Amino acid sequence: MKKIIIILSIVMVLLSACKKNAEEWTSIAETKTISLPALSNGKLIRINCQEGDNVSQGTILAVMDTMNYYIQKEELKGVLSELNTQKAVYDIQIEQSEKDLAYTGSKTKRTASLVKNQSAPEQTLDDVNSVYDRAKSQVNLLIKQRELLNSKEKQVISKIKLLDKMISDCVIKAPVDGYVNQIFAEEHEALAMSRPVIELTDATETTAMFYVSQTQLAGFKPGDKMKVMIDGTGKTFDAVITKINSKSEFTPKQILTPDNRTSLVYGLKIRIEKAFPEIKDGMPVRVSRG
Numbered sequence: 001m002k003k004i005i006i007i008l009s010i011v012m013v014l015l016s017a018c019k020k021n022a023e024e025w026t027s028i029a030e031t032k033t034i035s036l037p038a039l040s041n042g043k044l045i046r047i048n049c050q051e052g053d054n055v056s057q058g059t060i061l062a063v064m065d066t067m068n069y070y071i072q073k074e075e076l077k078g079v080l081s082e083l084n085t086q087k088a089v090y091d092i093q094i095e096q097s098e099k100d101l102a103y104t105g106s107k108t109k110r111t112a113s114l115v116k117n118q119s120a121p122e123q124t125l126d127d128v129n130s131v132y133d134r135a136k137s138q139v140n141l142l143i144k145q146r147e148l149l150n151s152k153e154k155q156v157i158s159k160i161k162l163l164d165k166m167i168s169d170c171v172i173k174a175p176v177d178g179y180v181n182q183i184f185a186e187e188h189e190a191l192a193m194s195r196p197v198i199e200l201t202d203a204t205e206t207t208a209m210f211y212v213s214q215t216q217l218a219g220f221k222p223g224d225k226m227k228v229m230i231d232g233t234g235k236t237f238d239a240v241i242t243k244i245n246s247k248s249e250f251t252p253k254q255i256l257t258p259d260n261r262t263s264l265v266y267g268l269k270i271r272i273e274k275a276f277p278e279i280k281d282g283m284p285v286r287v288s289r290g
Contacts, residue, residue, distance in 0.1 A: 032205035039169035211265035225290025
């Protein structure tokens with residue numbers, strides 16, 4: 001009897017292990033990596049992070065030299081100041097010319113009245129009209145020159161805005177929450193535009209696909225809690241099912257399912273709640289129910 005009890009105990013342990021294995025799937029982790037390049041030519045003057053650091057969105061990761069852009073901006077600000085002074089001078093000239101035009105127009109009307117009453121010769125009216133036309137042309141000329149200054153001012157302001165963007169691009173920030181996967185450059189190194197500087201792993205986009213048979217499919221739904229494990233670490237990561245494929249497919253070669261007799265399976269996509277440096281892109285993981 002004692003031997004029978006021992007045998008039954010061993011059988012129960014084996015059955016329990018088989019059940020546990022039946023509720024565990026292998027998968028491949030997929031992470032979304034973002035390459036952060038240098039957006040301009042220049043020297044990398046500071047790196048504020050190390051590989052493996054967890055960073056928040058907006059964190060300044062690296063800074064490039066902005067001195068050349070700053071000097072160009074100061075030069076354009078000087079040009080802008082000069083244009084504003086010229087505009088003020090033109091405003092004074094236009095105001096005075098408009099007064100002269102108004103006076104000449106009044107004088108023309110008086111002269112025309114005198115000529116009509118034969119109190120002044122026609123030549124006098126012709127001379128006054130000529131003066132009026134010149135005054136009117138002067139006003140129009142000054143207004144056009146003032147408009148030309150406005151156009152130049154817009155051009156300078158656009159160049160300043162472009163330099164502001166280039167200065168802003170020299171500050172490399174984390175576009176999302178994540179961790180620093182790789183750093184490709186060194187401080188004080190001269191970089192060419194578009195050269196990768198830092199590779200960031202998106203903490204919100206670590207996913208994995210596991211596959212179940214048709215008989216198992218009914219036991220899952222989007223939102224179900226899952227666990228993800230990595231061999232050799234002893235750590236477990238929380239995950240959630242985000243998608244269940246509506247069509248079956250043949251078992252991918254790199255994926256093993258507990259039921260080897262099933263050739264057609266359904267893919268379930270899970271999102272790992274937090275991306276950790278331990279989880280690398282393409283790393284095999286084990287998935288179980290949460």
